[in-house]
Amino acid sequence: MTVPSSTTFWFILPCRFTKTNPLQPAETNAADGSLVVECQQLTRRFGQFEALAGVSLNIRRGEFFSLLGPSGCGKTTLLRIIAGLDLPDTGELRIGGLPALHLPAWKRPVNTVFQNYALFPHLSVSENIAFGLRMKRLPSADIVRRTTSVMELTQILPLAGRHPHELSGGQKQRVALARALVNEPAVLLLDEPMGALDAKLRKELQLELRQLQRRLGITFVHVTHDQDEALAMSDRVAVMNAGRIVQLGTPDELYDRPKTSFVAEFIGVCNLFEGNLIRRTKQLLETETPLGRLRIELPATTIELSERSRLRLGVRPERIAMDGGQPGDNRLLGIVQSISSSGPETIAQVRVGDTLLRVTELNMGRRSVALHAGDSVELTISPGNFFLLED
Amino acid sequence: MTSAPTESTKVKNRRPRQAVHFGEPLPLGAHLCRASWLCGPSVTWMMLFLVGPLLFVVAMSFAQRGDDGEIVWRFTTENYARLFGQGALGFDPVQPLILARSLGVGLLTAILCLLAGLPVAFFIAGLPHRWKGAALTLVVIPFWTNLLVRTYGWQLILAPDGWIARGLRTANWLAADGELYPGWPAVLIALVCDYLPFMILPLYTSVEKLDPALEEAAADLGASPLRAFWSVVLPQIRPGLIAGCVLVFLPASGQFVIPDLLGGAKLALLGNAVQQQFGASRDWPYGSAIAVVALLVMGAGLWLHTRVTRGRREVALP
Amino acid sequence: MKTRRSPLTGLAAVLVFVFLYAPLAVVLVFSFNVARHGTMWEGFTVDWYLRLLDNQAALAAAFNTLQLACTSTLFATCLGTALAYGMSRYEFPGKRLFHHVLHIPVFIPDIVLAVALLLFFALVRKFLAGFELGMTTMTLAHITLQIPFIAIVVRARMADCDPQLEEAAADLGAGPWLTFRHVTLPLMMPGIVAGSLLAFTLSLDDFVVSFFTTGPGATTLPILIYSSVKRGITPEIHALASLILVVSAATVVTVAFLRGRTEVKR
Structure with a gap:
């Protein structure tokens, strides 16, 4: 927000975005003032179904944080607990360093962009956006000023007089975003904000959302089941499965060093196989x-983990080269089983021994002889391109 | 800002058991409190003025009539026996005939409504989207207008010297001294006209959901239109059909105004019998027994209706 | 279902519509007929409407009817709306059973409800001196009849609304009262208006229940029409009936219009 806040929030918004070092270890001291959301051992059951099985999580001020996982993994439940729309069975939640569980939703300094936007159908776009400020009984001049500026920011000023039923999906999403942002929350929660949009619009909005977040410096907590979306936008991502956080890290860490086969397969495509340790x-x-x-x-960092003889290994398809590679790489001989092109890249299934490897290669126009099914091919994999799984 | 773990567990334990309900954290007991001041007045009202009186009717149906029409609170099942034909002089068919006639009239009305309602349901379902609402409104307007007025409207139309009666007489479809009103034809026509909306609405809901591809497939496989309708369309619209029949049958068999105004004295149905007992005959216990039987018929129909429409959105009233 | 539009279906449907509206049309037409007796058209007149103004019995009945409909609709709207809101938001033991109880007046033959109330009021009269059948008892009976209709319509409306809207309001800083005032109530409003309008027509048109629960002196328009029909119809009654028809039809059209407008918005 470009205008100074006149709300009586008990927290102070950072004026400028200060990006924390993503390589900093995740376990920071709880007293650190830079943490804006702290969850400790949150559990939540719905009858027999365990939505959250002890989730501990720290979200830093000003970061773009994503909760990624398949449907039913508990990510939305966690978001709702932070928003105050649900309560955990056990555990503790702090927002801005203060205990928040006893606060009802309307007293928490967080705002949510709902999955289906939940725009008030009886109010116009500008009335929708002004809703939060009106509830706080701000002077009407302030309301108009802040509403206008946030509508400028999200580029929906021309829609001000319309009603939600006259808006397209992308426009609704912007209105929902503006309605939350105008309150200048300490944390903005986004529940699958692009779930209902088509692929192209999604890509555009991803970029825009990311830029907006950097500009405003507001902490975004974003729930999604789309791994591309999470990797593209986030500073850090927590991958969730069956009510637990299975891995938390930067997008690069998650992609290059997945800890479990679930993470490896959920984020991107990979080749997994087992091996015996011979020498180290x-x-x-x-x-x-x-x-x-x-x-x-x-x-x-992972060297201590490999005191076993049996190892689970993985390699990403695009880290396997079919064009000679470097000296010192692992060299494998294989037979091309099938080959197809998706435009920017070529996807090959290569049989090495009894194992089928998936190999992708960018179409740079360099290859002089096209590969065909049945050709034999030499694959090279750099030793640093493997990752070791813990499970 | 920092807190020792013991302190935080204390905070946790102090938190009362509550769940967030539509954004509002509520202790688990608060539901009952809210419900009681929101629903309490109406629940009390309906218990006092609906359930109570109905139970009173049931109780009354087991009482006896005194010589001067007063109620004697002595248990008897005589009223029901009388309704089912046990008279002072052996079997007396007059009373059971009323019951049978009511059920028959209800059934006949339901069938006639079905025949008249089917084309309308298909017609409305085939209309362009923006006309559907208007057409459905047109269907329900007569239902919400005054029943008495509609009934005496039929009196005017079917009057012995009216155009229709005279036309039928010239065409020799009606005997020279024959009358449409008062009599069966008038009662049935008015009943069908009255309850047709109850048939059209649920039928329409079913027809609207019909998959036209199935019917085309049946035609493709060589089924004649009639056969395709019978074996493909009918099973699909059965829920709406049954719901419609029940919704017509129930009120039609208990009608009081239409037979009273159009049927003449001889065509008494359950409703007229009840009125008779509470009015002129002043035999309240017997009237109550008839009312209880009408209630039981309704209960059975309602049970059937909920069985058929279970899992679907209730067929909304206009 | 675009495939099933044979001209035969259309013709049959149009005939059915004619059939549905025939009795209404006849009454309307006859109310403008000069002829005092018989079914022949003898010319156009609005005389019968003007004569109604001098008909003391009709005026008194009209006043009674309106008073009855307004009072009972007002009470029933408050009770029914609170009931619908409570039932769609909160749990209480026996809610499912009560849901079925609510549907009794919708399906029950009028006459059964009427005699049940008559018996009940007769019982109360025994114990409560001064309790007479009349406007009060009719109002009580009509409210009983109307509550379920309003509750059902309002609940249907609430079921159509996104439950997340209230969460969104809480999320945006609105406490329970502000949420109700600024979100829930405006969303329920079309349902409340539609329900109360329908309840109003219900009361306006009711004859059977009124007939049994009324006492001497409290005559409503439907009761007046009934006794006139029994004695022999006059053109004045046609005029009176036409007026009621127009009011009811206008109310239903208003409801349909309201529903159409709010449904587009979803």
Whole structure:
């Protein structure tokens, strides 16, 4: 918001966006003033169904945080608990450093963009946006000023007089966003905000939402089941499954170093296989796998985890090269089973021994001889491109 | 800002058991409190003025009539026996005939309404979307107008010297001294006219959901239109059909005004019998027994109706 | 269902519509007929309407009817709306059973409800001196008849609304009262208006229940029409009936219009 806030919130908004270092370890001291949402061991049951099975989570001020997971994993329940629209069975929640569970939804400094937008059908766009300010009994001049400026920000000023039923899906989404943002919340919660939009519009809005968040410096907590969306927009992502957080990290960490096969398969496509540890020298492992003998280089942080002989390994399809590679790479001989092109990239299924590997390659127009099914091909994988799974 | 873990568990334990309800955190007991001041007055009202009186009618139906029409509170099932034909001199068909006639009239009305309602339901379902609402409104307007007025409207139309009666006489479809009113034809016509909306609305809801592709497929497979209707369309609209029949049958068999004004003295139905007992005959216990039987018929129909419409949105009244 | 539009269906449907409206049309037409007796058209006149103004019995009945309809609709709207809101938001033991009880007056033959109330009022009279059948008893009976209709219409309207809207209001800083005042009530309003208008017509048109629960001196228009029909109809009654028809039809059209407008908005 460009205008100074005149609300009597008990928290102070950061004026400018201060990006915290995403590589900083996740476990920060609870007393750290930069944490805006702290969840401790939240559990929630609906009858027999365990929606949250002990979730602890810290969200830093000013970050774009995503909760990612399949439907029914508890991500929306967690969001509703933060918003005050649901209560946990056990656990503790702090917003802005203060206990928040005893606060009803209308006293929490958070606002939500609902999945189906939940715009008030009997109010016009500008009345919808002014709703929150009216409820706080702000002077009407302030309401008009802030409503107008937020409508400018979200580019919906021309729609001010319309009613929700006269808006398209994308416009509704902007109105819902403006209606939440105008209150200058400490945390903005977004519940699958693009779930109802088509793919192209989604991409546009993702970018816009990300830029908006950086400009305003408001903490965004975003729930989605779309991994592309989460990776594209977030500073950090928590992957949830069956009521638990299975991995929390930056998009790069999650993509390059998934800890479990669930994360590896949920985020992007990957080839998974098992192997036996043969020898280990510092960060370099030598393993026997169905693909043959592979050398694997692990980053320093995960080196303690591999005191086992049986390993689960994975490699992303685009990290397997079909064009010679570098010296020192693992080299595998395979036979192309099928090949197809999606436009920007070529997708090949290559059989190495008894294992089928998925390999993708960007179409750079470099390849002189096209590959066909039945051709034999040499695959190269750099030792650093493997990841080791914990399960 | 910092808190020791013990302190936070204390906070947790102090929190009363509550659930968030439409955005509002409510202790679990608060539901009953809210419900009681919101629904309490109406629930009390309906208990006092609907359930209570109906139970009183049931009780009254087991009482006896004194010599001067007063009520004698002595238990007897005589009223019901009388309704089912047990007279002082053995079997007396007059009373059971009223019951049978009412059920028959209800059934006949339902069938006639079905025949008249089907084309209308299909017609409205086939209209362009923006005309559907208007057409449905046209169907329900007569229902919400005064029943008495509509009934005596039929009196005027079917009058012995009216155009229709005279036309029928010239065409020799009606005997020279025959009359449409008072009599069966007039009662049935008015009943059908009265309860047709009850048939059209549920039928329309079913027809609207019909999958036209199925019917085309049946035609493709060589089914004649009639056969396609019978074996493909009819099973699909059955819920609406049954709901409609029940909704017509129930009020039609208990009608009082239409037989009273159009049927003449001989065509008494349950409703007229009740009125007779509470009016001229002043036999309230017997009247109550008839009312109870009417209630039971209604209960059975209602049960059938809920069985058929279970899981679907209730057929909304106009 | 675009495929089933055979001209035969259309013709049959139009005939059915003619059939539905024939009795209404006849009464309307006859109210402008010069002829005092018989069914022949003898010329146009509005004389019968003007004569109504001098008919003391008709005026008194009209006044009674309006008073009855307004009073009972007012009470029933308050009770029925609170009931619908309570039933769609809160739980209480026996709610399902009560839901069925609410549907009794919709399906029950009028006459049964009428005699049940008559018996009940007769019982009360025994114990309560000064309690006479008349406007009061009729009003009580009509409210009983109207509450379920209003509650059902309002509940249907609430079922159509997104329950998340109230959560959204709470999320935007509105406490329970503000949420009710600014979100729930405006959303229920079309249902309340439609329900109360329908209840108003219900009361305006009711004859059977009024007939049994009224006492000497409290005559309503339907009762007046009934006794006139029994004695022999006069053109004045046609005029009176036409007026009631027009009021009822206008009310229903208003309701349909309101519903159409609010349904588009969803």
